[in-house]
Amino acid sequence: MAETQIEWTDATWNPVAGCTIVSAGCTNCYAMEMARRLQAMDVEKYKGLTRRSGKRTIWNGVVREDRNALDIPLRWKKPKKIFVNSMSDLFHERVSDAFILKVWNVMRATPHHHYQILTKRPDRMGSLVAKKISDVLPNVWLGTSIENSEVSDRANHLRTIPAAIRFISFEPLIGSVGAMDLTGIHWAIVGGESGRSARPVREVWIDEIFDQCSLQGAAFFFKQWGTWGKDNKRRSKKANGRVYRDQVWDQMPDARLTL
Numbered sequence: 680m681a682e683t684q685i686e687w688t689d690a691t692w693n694p695v696a697g698c699t700i701v702s703a704g705c706t707n708c709y710a711m712e713m714a715r716r717l718q719a720m721d722v723e724k725y726k727g728l729t730r731r732s733g734k735r736t737i738w739n740g741v742v743r744e745d746r747n748a749l750d751i752p753l754r755w756k757k758p759k760k761i762f763v764n765s766m767s768d769l770f771h772e773r774v775s776d777a778f779i780l781k782v783w784n785v786m787r788a789t790p791h792h793h794y795q796i797l798t799k800r801p802d803r804m805g806s807l808v809a810k811k812i813s814d815v816l817p818n819v820w821l822g823t824s825i826e827n828s829e830v831s832d833r834a835n836h837l838r839t840i841p842a843a844i845r846f847i848s849f850e851p852l853i854g855s856v857g858a859m860d861l862t863g864i865h866w867a868i869v870g871g872e873s874g875r876s877a878r879p880v881r882e883v884w885i886d887e888i889f890d891q892c893s894l895q896g897a898a899f900f901f902k903q904w905g906t907w908g909k910d911n912k913r914r915s916k917k918a919n920g921r922v923y924r925d926q927v928w929d930q931m932p933d934a935r936l937t938l
């Protein structure tokens with residue numbers, strides 16, 4: 680619920696805290712480590728969400744709905760692109776349908792913002808939207824994360840969900856995603872992993888996504904190389920930068936959205 684360094688959004692809003700690992704893309708989950716740090720700083724909302732496992736911090740399975748966070752976007756008068764739940768997954772099985780509907784009501788009540796919801800559980804997102812949400816909000820973008828070909832089926836769930844914008848985050852890209860059907864997908868974000876335990880990204884995997892976006896008409900946003908550069912050498916994320924094919928790719932799904 681704050682300004683953010685994430686290149687494709689303006690602010691984060693976290694009505695839920697806590698999660699559990701679902702696939703290989705979660706292994707170095709930034710939110711797990713951040714939750715540990717926030718607990719150490721005595722932030723109540725993030726207490727008791729993680730445990731130590733060897734030298735690592737991992738989620739302990741507690742997922743917390745934060746009713747007090749629900750009205751935060753109502754207080755933001757200036758329009759923003761808002762990433763919903765950078766510290767969790769809104770469609771985690773322990774988040775109640777009733778609470779998700781409350782989040783939807785906030786988004787409905789604040790049409791001056793654009794909301795970006797990213798999940799690794801698009802099957803639940805699809806069934807909940809189908810059963811309990813009758814309208815397509817023009818300010819809500821629905822997305823899923825795909826880190827390699829093992830989870831590329833998430834795109835098939837996503838494309839069936841009615842939404843103003845559907846997007847895929849290919850980050851952290853840790854393997855080839857192979858042939859992707861991008862029918863009904865408006866936007867792709869691509870990025871390598873960063874941090875101490877980052878797994879390398881390969882340029883050929885990025886090329887594969889770039890070419891498929893070009894052919895199938897999806898906007899392409901290159902977020903970062905991460906810890907491993909184009910030359911497969913390890914450096915800081917900042918040093919590796921955001922240049923791919925000699926330019927920065929900041930395409931958004933609709934050119935009219937200039938928030």
Ligand code: SF4
Pocket residue numbers: 698699700701702704705708709710711765766767768799
């Ligand atoms: S789904 Fe997202 S928040 Fe949850 S463990 Fe995986 S990366 Fe972290």
